[in-house]
Amino acid sequence: MVHYICKGGCGGSSEEMTVCEIDGCANQWEMMEECNCADGKHGVSEVAEVLVVKDSNGTVLKDGDDVVLIKDLPLRGSSTVYKRGTKVTNIKLMDNPDEVDCRLGGSAIVLRTEFLKKV
Ligand SMILES: [Zn+2]
Ligand SMILES: [Zn+2]
Incomplete structure (x- = not known):
């Protein structure tokens, strides 16, 4: 019209x-x-198309959010296992809506959002 x-x-x-x-x-x-x-x-x-990143509950995640792991996650190539309930602070979004960047135990790692819950 x-x-x-x-x-x-x-x-x-x-x-x-x-x-x-x-x-x-x-x-x-x-x-x-x-x-x-x-x-x-x-x-x-x-x-502009906005990248929407969501945790396992469908809660929208932003840069700097804190999340916890909802399952044990073995770190590939090592014997380290990040335990369920581990808190991860200050996550960073990436181009991929299924993954976030963060630091855990001094290492930079990439976590899949399906294993995260915002706190
Ligand atoms: Zn118009
Ligand atoms: Zn006017």
Whole structure:
């Protein structure tokens, strides 16, 4: 459906052809521009795809979060086993939504989020 949007920075939109009336908008009292978008984004605010990383419960994880292990995890190539319940602080997200980067026992390791629970 055709609608009209203000490109003066106020983010205004209208279903009728009208002027922007927002105080302080760069295009105040100027005609809004016709737009035909169907998604309500007006083709301007291209939102970058956000990487969403979730723990085993589906809780969203962020950089700097603390998590605990929900199962014993053997460290590949060594006899070390990180025990269930071990707390891991200050995780770092990576490009892969299934893994996070962290330090544990002085080593930099990568953990799969399916074995983590946010605390
Ligand atoms: Zn405006
Ligand atoms: Zn639009």
